[in-house]
Amino acid sequence: MLRPLKLAALHALGTLGIFDRAVNSRWRRERLLILCYHGVSLEDEHAWDPELYLSPQQFALRMQFLEKANCHVLPLAEAVDRLYAHDLPPRSVAITFDDGFYDFYAQALPVLQQHGFPATVYLTTYYCDHAQPVFNVACRYILWKQRGRLVPRDSGFECDLDVRDTFSRMQTFRRLLDLCEERSLSGQEKHQLLEMVAHRLEFDFTRFLSRRMLQLLTPTETARLAGQGVDFQLHTHRHRTPEDPACFRAEIEDNRSRLHAMTGATARHFCYPSGVVQPSFLPWLRDLGVLSATTCEHGLADASTMPLLLPRRVDTSGASQIEFESWVCGVGALVSRKTLGCWLARRQPYPIAIKDIEAVS
Numbered sequence: 001m002l003r004p005l006k007l008a009a010l011h012a013l014g015t016l017g018i019f020d021r022a023v024n025s026r027w028r029r030e031r032l033l034i035l036c037y038h039g040v041s042l043e044d045e046h047a048w049d050p051e052l053y054l055s056p057q058q059f060a061l062r063m064q065f066l067e068k069a070n071c072h073v074l075p076l077a078e079a080v081d082r083l084y085a086h087d088l089p090p091r092s093v094a095i096t097f098d099d100g101f102y103d104f105y106a107q108a109l110p111v112l113q114q115h116g117f118p119a120t121v122y123l124t125t126y127y128c129d130h131a132q133p134v135f136n137v138a139c140r141y142i143l144w145k146q147r148g149r150l151v152p153r154d155s156g157f158e159c160d161l162d163v164r165d166t167f168s169r170m171q172t173f174r175r176l177l178d179l180c181e182e183r184s185l186s187g188q189e190k191h192q193l194l195e196m197v198a199h200r201l202e203f204d205f206t207r208f209l210s211r212r213m214l215q216l217l218t219p220t221e222t223a224r225l226a227g228q229g230v231d232f233q234l235h236t237h238r239h240r241t242p243e244d245p246a247c248f249r250a251e252i253e254d255n256r257s258r259l260h261a262m263t264g265a266t267a268r269h270f271c272y273p274s275g276v277v278q279p280s281f282l283p284w285l286r287d288l289g290v291l292s293a294t295t296c297e298h299g300l301a302d303a304s305t306m307p308l309l310l311p312r313r314v315d316t317s318g319a320s321q322i323e324f325e326s327w328v329c330g331v332g333a334l335v336s337r338k339t340l341g342c343w344l345a346r347r348q349p350y351p352i353a354i355k356d357i358e359a360v361s
């Protein structure tokens with residue numbers, strides 16, 4: 001009910017010229033919009049998970065708007081430097097991609113290059129070294145793709161593959177994850193399990209592999225893209241943030257050394273995997289020489305934002321073009337539910353997180 005009202009309000013604000021005034025305002029000039037993407041579909045991934053994937057057409061429209069609005073799309077490191085030096089150009093934007101899926105190379109990069117936009121890829125390096133689909137997402141995709149079926153367990157496989165509806169699909173996915181955990185399956189064993197699930201559900205796994213769907217960039221591709229100016233930064237080696245300081249450190253150091261081997265550069269910017277932030281992470285990141293870290297909190301950053309808690313706008317298929325445009329102009333941040341709620345309650349956004357984090361850092 002609220003969403004149609006919000007969209008109608010955004011259309012009205014656009015018609016009244018508020019977007020144009022906002023995008024050129026001093027308020028917007030002092031702020032940096034960091035866009036977050038995960039993937040641009042090779043086939044139908046946006047229909048499977050609209051929170052993770054955009055269609056190529058949607059992504060192209062987003063980038064066209066950045067150009068039309070005369071946005072200054074900056075490399076992330078420069079954008080962060082200039083944010084804190086109070087030296088941002090008007091309509092500043094930085095573009096980031098999480099994880100480093102192959103589709104960045106195949107689908108997003110040509111569009112970015114067409115507009116001359118720089119981008120940062122936060123690369124999780126484990127699956128880079130193992131040219132296989134990322135187990136969790138690939139498993140979810142295959143179960144969705146073959147939805148409507150039921151393959152009962154038998155002597156060859158101990159788990160019912162029930163994907164008749166959304167609920168049974170989720171249960172089956174959960175059961176397969178439990179199986180991996182109970183048996184402490186290695187990466188290779190998980191890949192074999194995925195292949196078995198695909199085979200039993202009559203999914204064309206060979207084609208899936210050859211299309212490179214839900215696979216990460218290889219080391220060779222990463223090196224090639226770095227040579228073409230793509231910026232690769234930290235996202236942990238195995239896409240996890242352990243609460244044990246030594247394990248956390250190892251995740252960053254392994255990630256950094258793998259990135260260095262591929263790109264020749266030392267990565268100093270970080271993105272929290274799955275947006276998980278704990279107050280204890282901040283001093284650990286500082287000790288590791290990390291200069292900035294991005295979250296999945298929606299917002300624009302200004303010079304008072306903590307560099308290790310930079311908000312972003314996570315752009316998804318579920319967001320309409322006008323919502324995207326409202327964020328580029330700054331209006332989207334002002335009318336977001338969180339900001340309005342905070343204003344109504346007469347308090348700052350994210351007070352608990354900031355307070356907790358400052359207490360330990």
Ligand SMILES: [Zn+2]
Binds near residue numbers: 098239274
């Ligand atoms: Zn991620």
